[in-house]
Amino acid sequence: MTTAEKLGKTATLYRLDAQIGYVLRRATQRHLAIFAEQIPELTPPQFAVLARLQELGPLSQNRLGRETAMDAATVKGVVDRLLSRGLVLAKADPQDRRRLILDLSVEGRALFDMLARSALAITAETLSPLAPEERRQLLRLLEKIA
Amino acid sequence: MTTAEKLGKTATLYRLDAQIGYVLRRATQRHLAIFAEQIPELTPPQFAVLARLQELGPLSQNRLGRETAMDAATVKGVVDRLLSRGLVLAKADPQDRRRLILDLSVEGRALFDMLARSALAITAETLSPLAPEERRQLLRLLEKIA
DNA sequence: TTAGCTTTGTTTGCGTACAAACAGATTGCC
């Protein structure tokens, strides 16, 4: 007799704690708390935008969304908040009148440079319960399912 | 001369793709897409509420939040939507007039039983790029950093 | 016994996240 039958049901045995979605959500929660403590002035998506612009230079809003894994509606909100704080600048693309070209402002670049070390420390602290080899493993496995 | 110096900056080398937060976000995105395709009638937090109530029986809203890793404001919204669909029932606690006791309705229990297999399939599909041993590893490592 | 602390639940405000529908611009192809 199976455990499910003992419980008087034919339903599949379902343990929430063993589901990847639930564990991903809790790991993300802890990471977000560490991020907010170390870098209270920006959210992770905002920081990702600054990082990509610093790395790749001026980009269209659409391309920026692809490079930061945000859909068009989401990236618009994130970019609008950075624009209103003067951390990012927008200009029209003369070659393509649909496009909005975005780039870091001087202040945005300075802020990114200032916070980059903290951002690395956030990853380190999030992964601190793991041994060095485990940290590499986790990043590798997450990358495979992403 | 370090790479950072070659780039003409003292800023720390920062690779967005190597940060745990960014990889977690992308893995979560793929998982959510799989969930929405397999179970379009419920969100993952809603399903987690049904699963915990099925597993633990009637719970106060506050306790339910702790058991599903949601803060008080979030669990209220999720529960309200389940209440309005008749999948969950609420009653007052005679012993403690602050408490709201929540439980599955007949319809909620039936829906959970119906969807439990799909929910397991969602975890399986999300982890399908990994070998069996890698799947166990990933769950174990995520649990350690959660 | 009662003042003070804690717990439970609610509300508001902000920031993702995504689906869907839309407008305007560009491109591909006949």
Added chain:
DNA sequence: GGCAATCTGTTTGTACGCAAACAAAGCTAA
């Protein structure tokens, strides 16, 4: 050249997720 398909960006609506502030109820210790 012109039409259809595609691309870029915007808007609306729904659903988390969390901080902060609040009210009501319960608990505790002097």
